[in-house]
Amino acid sequence: MDNLVIAGKTYTSRLLVGTGKYKDFNETQVAVEASGAEIITVAIRRTNIGQNSDEPNLLDVLPPSQYTLLPNTAGCYTLDDAVRTLRLARELLDGHSLVKLEVLGDPKTLYPNMVETLKAAEILIKEDFQVMVYTSDDPIIAKQLEDMGCVAVMPLASLIGSGMGILNPWNLQIIIDNAKIPVLVDAGVGTASDATIAMELGCDGVLMNTAIAAAQNPVLMASAMRKAVEAGREAYLAGRMAKKLYSASPSSPTEGVIARAESAAKKPASSKSS
């Protein structure tokens, strides 16, 4: 079986999905199911004090018994906020230590602040968290995060929520070639072909949220993404043919083509003159 292994745990799906931006919990639940994802990200936020104490909770529709929840640090711009958020997440999820670390650098681009991210990763790893880390597509930083003890590196394809697809496949390729831990594209996927390209490059998985949630039909897009990731993975494993620039090669036999009658061969010329 071709499985994804993260921090010693085996997953059959290589598609990881977020749970934000859906119309309601029902749509979230149906889309997540259609995606086939086993690992789903959640955010940690202040609870509404004294309001709607009866409102449903996300974990009621996506129970930790059924999914591997991956709490994130979305919205955190300092290492302190990120570390505190994940300590709260671990307490919230009964000691579950697999987390997604992201320390953002700028609200306009949501580009990661790698200086703060590296410091936060170091603290979290010391506290026995299993850190999947959102990173820029810098191969040197990605390697440092791996050497430090992160369990997966997750470079961006393009900016979070931009749907711009894979802007720098060459950097991703270097990161993949250098890594001994799983490399997952996180952020920037816009449609199914983007996910396929990421997998064809040799990524171990793809994490996405907006590409599904902001589609006209999120549930159908979730299904498309599932197939796109599977197709890309199979194509990667199969090994693509070599590209042959300016050199066509017929797929059908060149021998045994039926002979053309002399008169028929001349016909186009005569009809042209008429």
Place this chain on the structure above:
Amino acid sequence: MIQLTINGQPQQFESPINVTQLIDHLALHGKRIAIERNGEIIPRSQFAEQMLVHGDQLEVVVAVGGG
């Protein structure tokens, strides 16, 4: 009278309370939450014994949809 800051909002209480009493007061009993006091996690197992004191800064969080 003590004042606690809960998720950034100040709230007054007549007398000192423990974390379990606070959770009941906030109508969060039975909810999956986590609590931090002055930057430190309060483990769920200590909710009944941890007394809150004047000036405590509390963060009460839940899991929500996110990417």
